[in-house]
Amino acid sequence: MPALIKHTVSNNDFILHGSRTVFWEQEKILILSDLHIGKTGHFRKSGIPIPASVTKEDMQRLVDSIQFFKPSQLVIVGDLFHSIENKEHDWFLKWRNDFPHVDFLLVKGNHDIVAEAWYQRARIDIALKTWQKNNISFVHHIEDYSAATEDEFIFSGHLHPAVTISGMGKQSLRFPCFYFTEKYAVLPAFGKFTGTYLVKPGKKEKAFAVVNNSIIAV
Numbered sequence: 001m002p003a004l005i006k007h008t009v010s011n012n013d014f015i016l017h018g019s020r021t022v023f024w025e026q027e028k029i030l031i032l033s034d035l036h037i038g039k040t041g042h043f044r045k046s047g048i049p050i051p052a053s054v055t056k057e058d059m060q061r062l063v064d065s066i067q068f069f070k071p072s073q074l075v076i077v078g079d080l081f082h083s084i085e086n087k088e089h090d091w092f093l094k095w096r097n098d099f100p101h102v103d104f105l106l107v108k109g110n111h112d113i114v115a116e117a118w119y120q121r122a123r124i125d126i127a128l129k130t131w132q133k134n135n136i137s138f139v140h141h142i143e144d145y146s147a148a149t150e151d152e153f154i155f156s157g158h159l160h161p162a163v164t165i166s167g168m169g170k171q172s173l174r175f176p177c178f179y180f181t182e183k184y185a186v187l188p189a190f191g192k193f194t195g196t197y198l199v200k201p202g203k204k205e206k207a208f209a210v211v212n213n214s215i216i217a218v
Contacts, residue, residue: 005208005215007180010135010153016178018213019065020190022155027133030071032062033140033157034079034189036111037088055088058191059095066099074102075131077157077187078109078140080124089114096122107131109140109158142184154184161186162196163207163218174198175209177218 003018014031015023022031037055066074081089096104104124106112119126130139135152139145142156161179166172176188179199188210189196201207201218209216 003214005217007178007206007208009180009185010151012134012136012153015069016208016215017065017068018210018215019061019068020176020188020210021062021065021069022178022187023069023071024136028070028072029075029133030065030069030073031075031077031138031155031187032065032190033077033155033187034109034160034191034194035062035076035081036079036189036191036194037081037092055091055191059091062190063095063098066102071102074099074104075138076104076106077138077155078107079111079157080106080109081112081114089118093122096124105131107138107140142186145184152183155187156184157187157189159186159197159199160189160194161199161207162188163199163201163209165209165211165216165218175211175216177210178208178215180206180208 005016007014007016013025015025020032024031035058105127106124107127130137130145137152137154139154139156141158145154161177162174163177164172164174174196176196178188179186182204199207207218209218
C-alpha cells in the first residue's frame with residue numbers, strides 16, 4: 001500500500017500522506033487539521049489517566065511529515081488546540097522553535113480558545129474564519145462557508161471523517177479518511193486521540209482511508 005497518493009483539484013496537485021497531512025505541491029504548503037493538542041492533558045486533569053505519550057507521538061509524526069515534504073508554510077485548518085493552556089501547550093512552544101524557517105497559519109476552530117498573546121509567542125498567524133490562497137480556500141467547518149465561486153475549492157476539518165473497510169469473514173474496521181466532494185474536502189483529524197464521523201461517499205465523491213500510515217482509495 002502506498003504511503004501517499006496524488007490528487008488533483010482545481011488544477012492544483014495535492015499529495016495525501018499517511019501521516020494524515022496534505023502537501024500542496026505548487027505552493028509548498030503542508031495542510032492538516034484537528035490536532036487537539038492539550039486534550040490528553042485536559043482529561044488527565046479530570047482524573048482520567050491518558051498517557052502523555054499520545055501527544056508526543058502525534059508531534060513526532062508531524063516532525064516526520066515536515067522533514068519529508070520540507071514545506072515553506074504549515075496551514076492548520078482549525079482545532080490546533082483542544083482547551084485552555086496546560087503542559088502540552090508548553091511542549092508545543094518548545095517544539096515550534098525547532099522549525100523557525102516554516103511559517104505557521106491557523107484557521108481558528110471552535111476549540112482554539114487560548115489567548116491571542118500565546119499565538120504571538122508561538123509565531124502562529126491567525127485567520128479567524130477563512131483563509132484563501134489563489135482559488136483554494138480553508139475553513140474549519142464546511143457548514144460555515146457558503147460563498148464558494150465556480151472555480152474555488154475548499155479544504156475543511158472539524159468532522160474527523162472515517163470510512164469502514166470490510167475484510168474476510170464479514171469483518172469491518174473503521175479508518176480515518178480524506179473525504180473529497182466536487183467542491184470541498186474534509187481532512188482526517190491529525191490527532192489520534194479523537195473520535196470519528198462515518199462518511200459514505202456518493203458517486204462523484206472520493207474517500208482515501210489512512211490505514212497503518214498508508215493511503216487506500218475506497
